[in-house]
Each structure stands twice: as structure tokens, then as C-alpha cells.
Amino acid sequence: MDISKHKVLQDIYEVTQLVEELGCSTELTSIVVALSEIGEQTEKIVDAVKRKNAMEITLGEDGVVMTWQNPFPKTAQCDCGCDARIAFVAHEGFSGRDDLKRVCEMHDNEDGNMWLHDSCAVAVYFCPTCLAVTSKYNQA
Numbered sequence: 001m002d003i004s005k006h007k008v009l010q011d012i013y014e015v016t017q018l019v020e021e022l023g024c025s026t027e028l029t030s031i032v033v034a035l036s037e038i039g040e041q042t043e044k045i046v047d048a049v050k051r052k053n054a055m056e057i058t059l060g061e062d063g064v065v066m067t068w069q070n071p072f073p074k075t076a077q078c079d080c081g082c083d084a085r086i087a088f089v090a091h092e093g094f095s096g097r098d099d100l101k102r103v104c105e106m107h108d109n110e111d112g113n114m115w116l117h118d119s120c121a122v123a124v125y126f127c128p129t130c131l132a133v134t135s136k137y138n139q140a
């Protein structure tokens with residue numbers, strides 16, 4: 001999806017100019033105010049969407065140390081009973097940059113709805129027998 005903040009703001013500006021040329025009735029003034037508010041909201045939404053996320057990937061056993069707590073194991077037990085092998089670790093927060101989007105910001109952690117409260121690391125394992133996925137995670 002192509003989101004063009006510039007185009008939306010330009011359209012709003014042009015409508016505002018047109019209304020000023022025509023002379024502002026009370027109704028038109030209300031419309032201009034509403035358009036300005038839409039423009040501000042659009043700007044915030046586009047900025048939020050464009051914000052780069054903090055998640056990075058480290059493949060295989062190199063990823064076991066990309067953790068916020070103890071190192072991840074190289075294998076994890078699959079539901080079928082076999083040892084699943086580590087495929088990769090997805091991790092965020094190690095860059096120290098606060099301007100990057102993180103998983104913990106996606107939902108609130110309140111009123112009985114649990115969600116992560118800080119940067120996370122997620123190890124993903126594939127079973128060599130049934131190819132099922134097993135995962136482990138921790139957070140800062």
C-alpha cells in the first residue's frame with residue numbers, strides 16, 4: 001500500500017486555499033478545521049507506519065546468545081517427542097535505539113489481557129521428524 005502523507009496534506013492545503021478564496025462561512029470554517037484535524041491524524045498514522053521496527057534475525061546456533069535472559073537451547077522438544085533444531089532467533093532491543101517499533105507496543109498489558117512488557121527475543125525450532133514449529137521466548 002502506498003501511503004503518501006505529502007499528497008494528502010497537499011490536497012487538504014488546496015481545499016483550504018479554495019475555501020479562503022470563496023470566503024469563509026461558518027460551515028466552511030468548520031470543514032476547514034475538520035480537514036486540518038484529519039491532516040494531523042494522517043501525519044501521525046503515516047509516521048507510525050513508516051517507523052522501522054526493531055526486530056532482527058540471527059540464523060541457527062549463532063542466535064542462541066541473542067537473548068534477554070539465559071542463552072536459548074540449541075534444541076527444543078517437539079510435541080511429537082523429538083528434538084527440534086534451532087532455525088533462527090528473532091530479537092529486538094539490542095540496538096539501544098528507542099525510536100524503533102517493538103512488539104510490546106502492539107497491545108496493552110492490562111485488565112487481564114497479557115502481552116509483552118519489554119523488548120523480546122524469540123527462538124524458533126523445526127522438528128526434523130514432523131517439521132512442526134516450536135518456539136521459546138524471553139523479554140528484557
Ligand SMILES: [Zn+2]
Nearest residue numbers: 078080127130
Ligand atoms: Zn515433531
